Amino acid sequence: MTPTIAFLLALTFLISVGALLALVWSIATDQFSHGASAARTIFAAGEVGRAEDPAAGRHGLADAPRDATDEEAVTARREADLSSRVPVLTLLASAVVWLVVGSLYGLLSSLKMHMPELLADIEAVTFGRIRPMHLNAVAYGWASMAGLGAAVWLVPRLFKTPLMGAGYATAGAWVWNLGMVLGLVSIGAGLSDGEEWLEFPWQVDALFVLAGGLCAVPLLLTVRNRQVRHLYVTSWYLMGALIWFPLLFLLANLPYLFPGAAGATVNWWFAHNVLGLWVTPIGVGIAYYMIPKILGKPVISYRLSLLGFWSLALFYSQVGIHHLIGGPVPTWLVTLSIVHSVMMVIPVVTVAINHHGTMIGHFGRLRDSPTLRFVWIGSLMYTASSLQGSMEALRSVNVVTHFTHYTVGHAHLGMYAFLSFILFGAVYFIMPRITGWEWPSRRLIVLHFWLAFSGIIIYVVALSIGGWFQGLALLDGDTAFMETVRLTLPYLKARSVGGALMTASHLLFAGHFLTLLWLGGRPADRPTLFRSTIPEGRT
Amino acid sequence: MTRTIAIMAGAALILLFATLMLVVMPYTQMAGAPVPDELEAYSEAELRGREIYISQGCVYCHSQQPRDPGFSNADQQRGWGRASVPGDYAYDQPHLMGTMRTGPDLFNIGARQPSETWHYIHLYNPRAVVEDSIMPAYRYLFRVVREPLPSDTVVNIPDPYGPEHGTVVTTREAKDLVAYLKALDHTYPVETLPHKQKGDANGR
Known part of the structure; x- marks a missing residue:
C-alpha cells in the first residue's frame, strides 16, 4: 500500500468522524434551531394528538376541522393533495403494474432453479435473462x-403549498415507463450491458x-414557494435521494469508461448506492412522515433524525466494495467499505430509536391501521436488515455468505420486507387522499398483508439457512461441488x-388498486381500517 | 431556499467525496496494474462468445474470481486456480466477475475442461454429463438436422438426452460460446499475488 493511499484512507475516516462530531455539536447547541418545533412541522395547529388515517374525504373523521384555523389548514392540505393528483396517480399505477410484472419474472426464476427444464426451450425466458428482468422490474419499475x-405526493404536504409544475413529473413518469419497457425488452432479447444492476443498455439509460x-x-x-420555516426531516431524505440518484446513475452507466477490475468496483459501488442513497432515503423518509402522522405524535427526537440523515450520507456512500471481499x-x-458498513450502525440506530420509540405506547394501533402496520413492520425490517448487512460485511461472516443464496435472502429482507412494505403502506394512505375514494375491501388489505408477510418470512428464513449451509460446504474443499448444489x-x-x-x-393488491380506480371505491366518509374501531381523533 | 440549497449541496459533496474514494482512486491504481505477459487478448470468435455469455446471463450463477487462499483455500483445492489479480481482467469489458456460485467458478474452465465435445453436450443438456445439475439447457444454441452437411459440427448427445429423430449440430453461437469458455485459462503465473497470507494488512 502506497503512503498516498494510506494517507487518503486515514483522511476519509477522519473527515467522516470529524463531520459527525461537528454535526453532533451543531445539533446539541441548536445552531440550526431544530427541535421539538421542527418535528411538529407536519401537523396543522392543534393537530398533535389527533390520529390521521386512511380517511380522505371532506367528512373524514380525523380530518374534520374543529375551528376556523383548523378549517383553513385542512382545506390547504386538501388542495396540496389534489395538486399532485395526476403525477402521483400515474407513478403509483405504473409502479403497481411493474410490481406484478417483476413478481411473475421472479417467481419463474425461482421455479427454474429447482425445475431446470421448465420452459427451457424459450430463449427469452431462460434463467439468465428473467432473473435480471425481475431485478430491474422491481427495483426501477416498482420500488x-x-x-x-410517494415523494411527489409528500412534497406539497411537507412544504404546505400546492405542487408547482406537476406536468413535468407526469411527463417524467411516462418517459420512465418508456425506459422500463425498452430496457426489459432489451434484456429479454439478450441485449444486456452485462453488469448486475446496470443491465439496461446505456442508450436506454439516458x-x-x-x-x-x-x-x-x-x-x-x-421548494421556492414553501410556506413552512422548518424543513421536516422527510424532505431532507427526499432531496438527498433526488440529488444522489441521477449523479450515480449517470456516472455508473457511462459506456466504455471503466474496464476490467475497475469496472467491478464501479459496478458494486453503484449497486449498493441504489439501495443506500436512493431507495433507503425514500423508504426511511416516508416512514418518518407516516408514523408520526398516523399516531398524531411528533417523532421523539428530532435532533437525532438529522444526525441519522447525515451519517447515512457519509457512511452509506462508501459501503459498496464489501461485495468484492476476497476479490x-x-x-x-475493501477495508474502507467494511469499516463504513459497520459504521452504518449509527444512522440505523438513530432511525430505530425514532421510529420504534415514537411507536411506544401506540402498538395497539397496529391492529386497526393498515398503513401503520405496513410502514412500521417495514421500519422494523429496516433495522433488522441493516444490522444484518453490517454483520455480513465482516470478513469472518462474509467468507461464508459471499457467493451464496444467503445474500439473496438479505437483499429481499431489505428491498421487500423493509422498502416494499413501507411503499405498500404509503399507497394505502395516499390513494384515498388523491382520489377521494376509499379502498373497497378491508378483507383484501388483510389478505395482502398476511400473504406478503408470511411469504417474505418463508423466503428469508429458507435462503438464510440454505445459503449458510451452502457457504460452509463451499469452504470445504473436500466436498464435491455438486453436493453444495444438492443441499440447497x-x-x-x-x-x-x-x-x-x-x-x-x-x-390481490393490484386487483384491489384497479377496483378502487374503476369502480370508484366507496365514498370517502369512512376509512377502511382493519377493525371498525373509533379513531382517536373522533369527538 | 438557502437551506434547501445547502442540504442539496452538502449531499452532493458527500457523494463526490465517496466517488473520489471508491471510483477515482481505485481506477487510477488499477489502471496502472501490469498486464500479465502471457494473458492473450480475445480473438474475434471469443469476443462474440463473450457476448453470448453476457446475453444468456451466465454471470448470475458463475463467478470468475477464485478467492485469495488467505481468505479461503477451497477454491484452490477444487482446482479453480490461483487468486485473480486486477491485471487478469485487462481485456474484460464489461467485467464478468460475478457474485454467485450456484455453479462453479469459471476463471479457469478452459484449462479444467479442454474438451469441446464435453462443453457442447453440457450446454445442450447439462444433466447429460452432470447428474442433478440445475443449470438451464441451451438447446436453442443447437440445430437438429436430418442429414448433417460436411461443414456441420455434429454433437453426439448420449441417450436419453438427445432428440428422438435427427442429429444435433452446433450453431455459430454455440461454437463462439465454447471458444470463449476455452479461452478462460488464467493458469499462467503472475508477479504479485495480492495479500497471500491472512493477516497481512499491508496487502503485500
Missing part, C-alpha cells in the same frame, strides 16, 4: 416509481436520467413457496 410517487430530471423539477419549483481489488478499498434444493423449493405467496399478494 423507484412508487417511491417517486431516458431514465431525463425522466428523473423531469420528476425533480416540481420539487425545486415547490481481485486492492485490500485498502429443499431451501430453493421453500423459496418458491414464499415467492408464490408474495406474488399472490401482489395480484
